[in-house]
Amino acid sequence: MAAVLIAASAPGLAHQMLLPAVPDGAASALQNVRLGLGHRPPHGPVVLHSGSWQLDLPKLRELQRLFHTHGLKLCRVEGHCEETLVAAAAIGLPVISNRGAEDDGSATGEGHNQASGAIEALTGRDGLNLHRGTLRSGDHLEVGGSLLVLGDVNPGARVRAVGHVLVWGRLRGIAHAGCAGDANARIVAMQLRPLQLRIADAVARGPEDQPPHGFCEQATLVGGTIRIDPAEPFWPVADA
Known part of the structure; x- marks a missing residue:
């Protein structure tokens, strides 16, 4: 399933890119994002909601380049995979941990x-x-x-x-x-x-x-x- 791009509701706000809830071994995050961008995505900043996807430095840099080619700037990463958040912070991106919001119904x-x-x-x-x-x-x-x-x-x-x-x-x-x-x-x-x-x-x-x-x-x-x-x-x- 492709990622979903949710356009900002007002000028000056960031768009939201949501990766599929469960990582699919048959499709990479890059492929999901590329499909989610479609042909004419809006320009501006975008927040990546990575969920449980494990994205290392090379994968995040690749996503940055993909967003850039579509006129988008990756401005923040949100998710509950520590490896992804650490990698995002290492390249200077703000991060937000959603470890308490997993979709498996086990919230505190x-x-x-x-x-x-x-x-x-x-x-x-x-x-x-x-x-x-x-x-x-x-x-x-x-x-x-x-x-x-x-x-x-x-x-x-x-x-x-x-x-x-x-x-x-x-x-x-x-x-x-x-x-x-x-x-x-x-x-x-x-x-x-x-x-x-x-x-x-x-x-x-x-x-x-x-x-x-x-x-x-x-x-x-x-x-x-x-x-x-x-x-x-x-x-x-x-x-x-």
Whole structure:
């Protein structure tokens, strides 16, 4: 699966490049990023979310050169692989460790409490709101702009956004995009199998069949009905 490039929601902010959650032995990070960049990526700074990928100095320098050829500047690396963070720091890049936000659901009690209280922290903010970590049953996130969850949304968890809902993981709870009435809002996930979907005032149940292999999925409102299709290469953040 290709990496995903999320365009900055406003001028002066960094774009976000997300590597697939699980490193694929058949594809290198460079190949994933190249596929994720597409033909016409936006210019400017970019944050690399490396997850559990182990990237040494030569690989990071190669990624820097690839970004540069597309008019992008690698400005920060975030992940939970110590070797990658050490290598990034060695070439002068700022790093952020996300060791408490692995997608395997084993977050600490402190991380779970942060997720449960995130509604107070995020409600009312415009643009892209980022939450790292899996949301469990009983968790509820609501934001004023678009929401990006780096983790799963488990059954019993709810996410709600005035803009788009983007899940870099499995969406199996309840998601409501365009909660203020925006019929152009989308719900995008690596695996879209929610208990319930809502876009603006439309409501639908999630599909029961298996997701297509190698594709993210998106839900959009078409003619008043929620439709699920393979997601577009660029996630819809720039217009949020």
